[in-house]
Amino acid sequence: MKLIFAGTPQVAVPSLEELLRAGFTVCAVLTREDAPVGRKKVLTPSPVAAAAERLGIPVIKGNRIDVRVIDLIASYTPDVAAIVAYGGIVPGKALDLPIHGWVNLHFSLLPSWRGAAPVQHALMSGDDITGASTFLLEEGLDTGPVFGSVTETVLPTDTSGVLLERLSHSGAVLLAQTLDAIGQGRAHPVTQQGAVSLAPKLTLEDGRIRWQEPAVAVRRRINGVTPEPGAWTLLDGERVKLGPVTPRPEITELRPGAVETSGRRVVVGTGSGAVELGLIQPSGRRMMDAADWIRGAANQELIFT
Structure with missing residues (x-):
């Protein structure tokens, strides 16, 4: 089958590479436009665009699937479109272009965690099991019938970045298997069943640590927002970034937010x-080991808020 591949971040790259390994003809890649990166705000192609260029695949760039993008997709007459974290809505006029529609790889066990940040919300909610699903895209938010899924055990030390990396590879195999089944006429998507939960995009405020919460909830929040949007707290009115933490339930005498050695x-x-604490990044400084940081703050009363 000829297919269009739509994706933008690094987690979509394993799917593109797996489809090529599986023998699919990727006639073009759709990705978001170059974006400013780093302190100097250098315009940089998306990871998927860079991979496509390296692999010699034509690239369509667009932050919206407008008339121009729709016409470009149509010019390739794809049999199917595969989409992994493209970062934009596929309008109704584009959904009908491929013969077999758009197959979305989503990093949750649908209908759990429909939305832009499924892995982050799964970690913050303390899910023990998560996974990835392939489904037929429709105009609703991740509501289409499911072709298949893979599961993944959530480890206590998993951050959203680490877990997404694992899911990007197992999900890539699932996507290739799904498209192969579609090509052979063996795919039979099933209507989603079960409780629906939503996973909207996280904001900076979602990364703020609530020290009044139990230690396990603090750890889940930090893991869920690492690396993006990042965990943070205030110290003397200035923002401090934190890396993953380890619960120490045997220490019970500290009030919420109080820092000690x-x-x-x-x-x-x-x-x-x-x-x-593991790693900490004080305002205006680099990320460092918490033990090194605390030595520079000796004899001070430290309270995170």
Whole structure:
């Protein structure tokens, strides 16, 4: 089958590469336009655009699937379109272009966590199992019938970045298998069943740590927002970024947000027990080990808010 591949971030690249390995003809790639990156705001192609150029595949760039993009897609007469984290809505006029429609790889077990940030919300909610699903795209938000799914155990140390990396590879195989089944006429999508939960895009405020929450909830929030939008708290009115933490339930005397040393550990009180800090980035400084940071703040009362 000839297919169009739509995707933008790094987590979509394994799917593009897997489809090529599986023998599919990727006639073009649709991705978002070059975006400013780094402190110097250098316009940079998306990871999918860079991969497509490396692989010699024509690239269509557009932040919206407008008339221009629709005409370009139509010119390739694709049999099917595969979409992985493209970052834009596929309008009704584009949905009918491929013979077999658009097949979306979504990083959750639908209908759980429909939306832009499924892995982040799964971690923040404390899910033990998550996964990836392929489904037939329709105009509703991740509502289409499901072709198949793979599951993934959530580890206590998983951040959204780490878990997405694993899912990007297992999901890529699932996507190739789904498209192969469609090409052979063996695919039979099933209407989604079960409780629906939504996973909207996270904001900067979602990354703010609530020290009054139990230690396990603090850890889940930090894991869920790492690396984006990032976990943070305030110290003397200035924003401080934090890396993943480890619960220390045996330490119970600290009030929420209070920072102390315990042996060689730097611990912070929560609503139940404490957590041990790993990495910390004070305002205007680099990310560093919490033990190095605390030495520079000796004899100060430290309270995160």
